[in-house]
Amino acid sequence: MFRLEVRTSTPAWFNLALPLLAIGATLVLCSGLIALAGAGVLEAYGVMFTASLGDSYAITETMVRAAPMIFTGLAVAVAFRAKFWNIGAEGQLLAGAVASCFVGAIPMPGPLAMVLMAVAGAAAGAAVALVPATLRVKFKVDDVVSSLLLNSVIYYALMALIEGPWKDTFSGYPISPPIEDSANFPVLLEGTRLHLGVVVALIAAPLIWFLIVRTTLGFRIRVTGENPEAARYGGINVERVLLSTALLSGALAGLAGVGEVGGVHFQVMSDISPGYGYSGIVVAMLARLNPLGVVPAAIFLAAVMTGAEAMSRATGVPAFLSDVIQGTALLAMLVALLFTAYRIRRVGAVR
């Protein structure tokens, strides 16, 4: 007989083993779809790997795609640490993109423009995230639903902008005017799209890790998430911590939008984010809410997305496989997390 037993602590190697287990299970499950499409499983995954991580250009493309997911992943990880259920990273990203595009279109010296774009984008994201947090703190409104619904509000606001005042008068396309050339983020490697924002994302991860693990605010965020009663008893103003967490989380998601505007698209259009906000949830869960883990998790998802296109061209397997992998990975990770709560124990027949 086997029995589930509640676990009191989890060994440290779980942090690495569980995501790998989940990713392994995901790749095995999704190989069924590759076979269904009549392609060789190893060949398809092989092409996916080479096209995303096989040479230096491929790696830069993967990193460019990973950057927004590092930011949204951090946004979700920070929020979930405090049990502020921010499902709204998508809307916060869009708000950040719009705000930075607005600032980037104003003529001013390049470096100043970039800094102001980041500040505006972060502020816009933070402002959006503040709404569900305030509603929760002041009115006890469920943050899951309110943050999710705000995504649609922000999306329609963006659409109203690019189909209204921002609409391209010459072509009639629903796209914003481009930002100033001087505000385009510098490319770090000639001939690639690797821009300054990618490096900022890579630096942000250890900074957020430091903030969560080593600072007072980080301590408060963790305690508030783990045990709000104890936090309150210990003199922590839980409401204030939730609001600060929301500001931080929203600002990070906003920066994801800033990077897309300043480093990749140089303007805003309706599909500026292919769901990076929701991918952030996948990234954060795979990372077990650890800011340092967010980087490899985001790179994994980015590699899958980048590699899927090439895989599709080479093998005919639809590139949408990457979307399935993303969803499966999240579900597999949630199941894998059960191992942190329970252990399987063998129990004798006679007790």
Add this chain to the structure above:
Amino acid sequence: MSAVLEQIFQVGFLAAIIRIATPLAFATLGEMFSERAGVLNLGIEGIMLLSAMTGFTATSLSGSLWLGVLVAVLTGMLMGALHALFTAALGLSQHVCGIGVTLFSSGLAYFLYRLIFGQQSVPPNIKGFETLPIPVLSDIPVLGPAVFNQFSLVYMAMLAIPLAAFVLYRTPWGLSVRMVGENPRAADSAGVSVIATRFQAVILGGALMGLAGAFLSMAQFNAFTFGVVSGRGWVAIALVVFGRWDPWRSAGAALLFAFVDALQLRMQASGLGHIPYEAFLMLPFIFTIVAMAVMSRNAVAPSALLKPFRREER
């Protein structure tokens, strides 16, 4: 002003409201059953998309519309069962699972559609449902042709609303659903299986979401496109809250939203809209968020919503 009123009371306009409301009514009732049992199903957006795809595909391959509807319903039930497995049986966090189910189902829908139909310049379409006038009733002036000359799925939605209310409030199973949503501990003591009831409610909800998807791809658009659902699942989440988890109120909310949406479409078409149409599309979400803040004083949400039930935890 009278011009606007004339627009509103046109047969075509009323019929459009009913048509827009139908998938929302199915989806809202589906989400409501799930939430009344204490399970938030954020998988709704993806479940509707996948059902729209499977239903469309089944009809496209077999030529039978009702087979397509059946396949869509079964798809919804299957995905509902998946969500219930994660949330009710394994007790995993409902919102994250829901996002997972949505990502997974939408990805699968895109993938399978592309695999089956390839990349075509003109998306394949089917001969979808045709309107079915109900004798006598459809002869009533204005109301008749608008309400009683509709697709059969529309009539099903109209019947589904009182039926859902009856099941929820007047049957022993409905009582169990409400009990496990309000106080699972007490339900368990009373001999109601919390997990089984949640499974049933979420699967029933999935079936209704499947009908919503089927309506979109087989009656409204007669084709499957990647934007066929485009946020209607999220609208349903909002409408359930706005309708205070009640079948009648939720359906009423769906009708109200459909009215605003139809009005918006009219204004866009007539070119008299100075207000961007997106402002109208935003309304249900903003209203719901405001309503949540106002309603929060008298807690109407099922108390056990989002809370996993584990028997051994006391």
